[in-house]
Amino acid sequence: MEKETESKSKELNSTTNLESKEELQEKLWNTNFILLMQGQVVSIFGDTVYDIALRFLILAKTGSVALMGSLMAASIIPRIFISPLAGTFIDRHDRRKVLIISDSICGITILFVGVAAIMGFIQIWMVLVAGIILDVCGCFFNPTTSSSIPDIVPKSKLIKANSIYSSITSANDMAGYALGGFLIQLIGAPILLLFNGVSFLFSAISEYFITIPEVKSYTEKLSFIEDMKSGVKFVKNSKGLKYLYITIAFLNFFAAMSMTLTLPLFKLHKELGVGLFGIAMAINTFGMLVGFGILSVIEIKKEIRFHVFILSGIIVSITMILYSFTLNFYLISILFFLDGLSLAVMNSFIQSSMQKYVPSNMRSKVFAFKNMLTGSLMPLGMVLAGILGEIMSMNIIIFVAYLIFFILFIYLSFVKSVKEIINM
Structure with missing residues (x-):
C-alpha cells in the first residue's frame, strides 16, 4: 500500500514538473527574448540617432544639403548586394556570435567617429565609410534577429512576439528622431556619438548571455554559393x-x-x-x-x-x-x-x-x-x-x-x- 502511494506521488510530481516545464516553454517574456529585444532597442535607437548626428556633422563640415543626401544614399547601397551573402553566412554560423560581432563592430566604428569629431580630424570619407560599415552590420544583425525569434519563443506566441518586436522598432524610430535633434543641441553630436558607441558595446555584452538553438543544416556539404542558391x-x-x-x-x-x-x-x-x-x-x-x-x-x-x-x-x-x-x-x-x-x-x-x-x-x-x-x-x-x-x-x-x-x-x-x- 505504501509503495502504491509512493508511486502515485512520484507520478503526480512528474506530471506537475511536466506541466511547469510546458508553462515555461509557453512563456513569451523569457530571458532570451528579453535580451534579444534589449539588443533591438539599442540597435534601432542607435541607428536613428547616428543618422541624425551624421547629417548634422556632414552639414556642419560641408554646408551642402545635396552632398548630405548623396552620402546618406550611398551608405545604404551595399545593403542590396550584401544581404543575400549575409543570409547564407548567418544560416551556416552561430547566430549569437553574429549578433555580438555586429553590435561590437558598430560600437567601435561609432566610437571612432565620435573621437575623430571631438579631436577635430574627422573627414567626409570617414563618415561615409562608417555609414557603410553600420549598414553592412545591419545586413547581418536584422535577419539574425528575425530568424532567431521563432527559436526562442513558443510558436503560439509568435504573432505577439513579432508585434512586440515591431512596436519596439516603431517606438524607437519615433523616440530616436524626436530626441536625436534635442540631444545634439544639448550635448553636441560628437558626445552623442560616444554614448551611442558605448550603448552598442553594452548590447553586445548582454547578447553574450542569449541562448539561441543551433541550426542543424543539411546544407553543410554544399558550397557557400550553392547554399545561397538553395535559399x-x-x-x-x-x-x-x-x-x-x-x-x-x-x-x-x-x-x-x-x-x-x-x-x-x-x-x-x-x-x-x-x-x-x-x-x-x-x-x-x-x-x-x-x-x-x-x-x-x-x-x-x-x-x-x-x-x-x-x-x-x-x-x-x-x-x-x-x-x-x-x-x-x-x-x-x-x-x-x-x-x-x-x-x-x-x-x-x-x-x-x-x-x-x-x-x-x-x-x-x-x-x-x-x-x-x-x-x-x-x-x-x-x-x-x-x-x-x-x-x-x-x-x-x-x-x-x-x-x-x-x-x-x-x-x-x-x-x-x-x-x-x-x-x-
Missing part, C-alpha cells in the same frame, strides 16, 4: 511564399512612392502645408503602434487569420485611394491612422507566417532576400515618384498605385497556397 530555390518552389514576396515588393514600392509624394503634395496645397505633414506622419506611425499593440495582446484564431490579413490589405488600399481624393486634413488624419493600423496587422502576419513556414536552416537566407528586395525597391520607387510627379498629378499617381495594390489583395483572397501559409 532562392526554396522561395521559387513555394507558390505561397512567392505571392508573399510579390505583396512585400508592391507594398514597399508603392509606400515609397506615396511617402515621396506626400510632402510635396502637402506643400503644394494651402489647405494642408508642410506643418501638417509632420503631424500626419506621426498619426500614421501612431496607428502602427496601436496595431502592433493590439496584436501583442489579442490572440487571433488560426481559422480567421487569412481573412484578417486580406481585410488589412484592402483597408490599406482603400485608405490611400481615398487620401488621393481629399484635401481635408481631419479626414486624412483618420485615413492615415487606419492605414498605419492595417499596415501593422498585415506586416505582423507576413513576418510570423514566414517564420513558421521557413525551416530554421533557410530562415536567414529568406529574410535577407526579403531585406534586399525592400532595400532595392524603395529607392527605385522614390526615384520614379519624383520623375512622374514632375509630369503628372501626384494624386493620380497615388490613386493608380494603390488601385493596383487593391486588385492584388482581391486576387490573393482566392490563392489557396497563401491562405495555408497565413493560417499556419
Whole structure:
C-alpha cells in the first residue's frame, strides 16, 4: 500500500514538473527574448540617432544639403548586394556570435567617429565609410534577429512576439528622431556619438548571455554559393511564399512612392502645408503602434487569420485611394491612422507566417532576400515618384498605385497556397 502511494506521488510530481516545464516553454517574456529585444532597442535607437548626428556633422563640415543626401544614399547601397551573402553566412554560423560581432563592430566604428569629431580630424570619407560599415552590420544583425525569434519563443506566441518586436522598432524610430535633434543641441553630436558607441558595446555584452538553438543544416556539404542558391530555390518552389514576396515588393514600392509624394503634395496645397505633414506622419506611425499593440495582446484564431490579413490589405488600399481624393486634413488624419493600423496587422502576419513556414536552416537566407528586395525597391520607387510627379498629378499617381495594390489583395483572397501559409 505504501509503495502504491509512493508511486502515485512520484507520478503526480512528474506530471506537475511536466506541466511547469510546458508553462515555461509557453512563456513569451523569457530571458532570451528579453535580451534579444534589449539588443533591438539599442540597435534601432542607435541607428536613428547616428543618422541624425551624421547629417548634422556632414552639414556642419560641408554646408551642402545635396552632398548630405548623396552620402546618406550611398551608405545604404551595399545593403542590396550584401544581404543575400549575409543570409547564407548567418544560416551556416552561430547566430549569437553574429549578433555580438555586429553590435561590437558598430560600437567601435561609432566610437571612432565620435573621437575623430571631438579631436577635430574627422573627414567626409570617414563618415561615409562608417555609414557603410553600420549598414553592412545591419545586413547581418536584422535577419539574425528575425530568424532567431521563432527559436526562442513558443510558436503560439509568435504573432505577439513579432508585434512586440515591431512596436519596439516603431517606438524607437519615433523616440530616436524626436530626441536625436534635442540631444545634439544639448550635448553636441560628437558626445552623442560616444554614448551611442558605448550603448552598442553594452548590447553586445548582454547578447553574450542569449541562448539561441543551433541550426542543424543539411546544407553543410554544399558550397557557400550553392547554399545561397538553395535559399532562392526554396522561395521559387513555394507558390505561397512567392505571392508573399510579390505583396512585400508592391507594398514597399508603392509606400515609397506615396511617402515621396506626400510632402510635396502637402506643400503644394494651402489647405494642408508642410506643418501638417509632420503631424500626419506621426498619426500614421501612431496607428502602427496601436496595431502592433493590439496584436501583442489579442490572440487571433488560426481559422480567421487569412481573412484578417486580406481585410488589412484592402483597408490599406482603400485608405490611400481615398487620401488621393481629399484635401481635408481631419479626414486624412483618420485615413492615415487606419492605414498605419492595417499596415501593422498585415506586416505582423507576413513576418510570423514566414517564420513558421521557413525551416530554421533557410530562415536567414529568406529574410535577407526579403531585406534586399525592400532595400532595392524603395529607392527605385522614390526615384520614379519624383520623375512622374514632375509630369503628372501626384494624386493620380497615388490613386493608380494603390488601385493596383487593391486588385492584388482581391486576387490573393482566392490563392489557396497563401491562405495555408497565413493560417499556419
